[in-house]
Amino acid sequence: MMGEDDYTGNLYQKFPVTVRRGQGAVIWDENDTEYIDMMGGYGVAIVGHCNKRVVKAIKEQVDNIITVHSSLYNKSREKFLDLLSSVAPDGLSGIHLNNSGAESIEAAIKFARKFTSKRGVVAMRGSYHGKSMGALSLTFNPKYRRPFAPLLSDVSFAKFGDTESLDDSITDDTGMVIVEPVQGESGIHVAPDGFLQHMRRICDERDILLVFDEVQAGLGRTGRMWAGSHWDVVPDIMCVAKGMAGGVPMGATLTRPDILSCISKGEHSSTFGGNPLSCAAGEATFNALLKDGLVQNASSVGLHIRESLNRMQKSHPLIRDVRGLGLMIGVELRFEVRDILHELIKEGVLMLYSGRNVLRMLPPLVLTKEQADTVLYKLEKAIQNEERKRGLM
Numbered sequence: 001m002m003g004e005d006d007y008t009g010n011l012y013q014k015f016p017v018t019v020r021r022g023q024g025a026v027i028w029d030e031n032d033t034e035y036i037d038m039m040g041g042y043g044v045a046i047v048g049h050c051n052k053r054v055v056k057a058i059k060e061q062v063d064n065i066i067t068v069h070s071s072l073y074n075k076s077r078e079k080f081l082d083l084l085s086s087v088a089p090d091g092l093s094g095i096h097l098n099n100s101g102a103e104s105i106e107a108a109i110k111f112a113r114k115f116t117s118k119r120g121v122v123a124m125r126g127s128y129h130g131k132s133m134g135a136l137s138l139t140f141n142p143k144y145r146r147p148f149a150p151l152l153s154d155v156s157f158a159k160f161g162d163t164e165s166l167d168d169s170i171t172d173d174t175g176m177v178i179v180e181p182v183q184g185e186s187g188i189h190v191a192p193d194g195f196l197q198h199m200r201r202i203c204d205e206r207d208i209l210l211v212f213d214e215v216q217a218g219l220g221r222t223g224r225m226w227a228g229s230h231w232d233v234v235p236d237i238m239c240v241a242k243g244m245a246g247g248v249p250m251g252a253t254l255t256r257p258d259i260l261s262c263i264s265k266g267e268h269s270s271t272f273g274g275n276p277l278s279c280a281a282g283e284a285t286f287n288a289l290l291k292d293g294l295v296q297n298a299s300s301v302g303l304h305i306r307e308s309l310n311r312m313q314k315s316h317p318l319i320r321d322v323r324g325l326g327l328m329i330g331v332e333l334r335f336e337v338r339d340i341l342h343e344l345i346k347e348g349v350l351m352l353y354s355g356r357n358v359l360r361m362l363p364p365l366v367l368t369k370e371q372a373d374t375v376l377y378k379l380e381k382a383i384q385n386e387e388r389k390r391g392l393m
Helices: 004-010 050-063 074-086 101-116 133-137 142-148 162-169 195-205 227-231 276-291 295-313 339-348 369-389
Strands: 018-021 026-029 032-036 096-098 119-122 154-160 174-179 209-213 239-240 253-257 318-327 328-333 352-354 358-363
Touching: 032 369, 050 276, 074 096, 074 276, 096 101, 101 133, 101 174, 101 209, 101 239, 101 253, 133 142, 154 162, 162 195, 174 195, 195 209, 195 227, 276 295, 295 318, 295 328, 295 369, 339 369
Parallel strands: 119 154, 119 174, 174 209, 209 239
Antiparallel strands: 018 026, 026 032, 096 253, 239 253, 318 328, 328 358, 352 358
């Protein structure tokens, strides 16, 4: 029997774990070995694996109907839209439902161009917005962009957190500025105080649409429902996806109603967008976030992890920096993290990376303090082993 790689090519950095089942913040492999999941499906398992609310909603919806195109009405979709609108940032009541983060970005690009009639886009250095052609055009890393050039024209990149660089990047043809309030792919970089506020001011002054990419940082990940609320800044368009349907593919582009209303029938659509299965799972996911204390748990457990890592840093000079908000955490090391990741797997912990030297944590928001302490203990043990190998102990 052939394996996955024989069919799927070399598209993914694979870890040597075959996952069979999951519950909460824990998964088990085919040999029933248990792992604390700090990957969370790259942030998708935000309410925990096999969340009871989500599983129940999916089972009930499957018994009724799975797909209803948006050319017809559906009560599951209507209920989800009502709930999403009620928790969205003020004024973002226009909602286009789609299937992924990249799709939500693609919609934002089209909406901004149609509304402003301007082609220019300013994104940030270190940004990651997806790998479809439009989203890739706004993604900074040259290793992703170079093989597929030419991409969208009139895209420039300002230095993240630098107001002067942002101002210099804006031209009379700039119609859209896009930012992740907390950058994920580049190593968990949090917007400095004042930066997003400055963005809001200059976009208002220059008739530019401000777009927040909260695909990774939204949905309670940072300890608040929306990352932008840490700075009391509301964008004109917000892109959401990853965990918004508890593991079922779903994305959304939230806009001011006047922006969405500029799109005519047929100019943008999505065959699977707003399907009842995703909407039922999405309603259950938001109920879990709102009713089960998961956003507050992300704040408290995330703070505990970061404080513990800061103490760890004082004893281990191989830790260069600790960054993040809530349960979106980066640990920058002074060496490549590959060996650390594989040692953690042997110790029953799955963790992500950002580039070569940053450990990235995006666990389910149900992660307990006790599970976090287990992860911290095993991480420190792995770092100590690395220090021994390097003759630093």
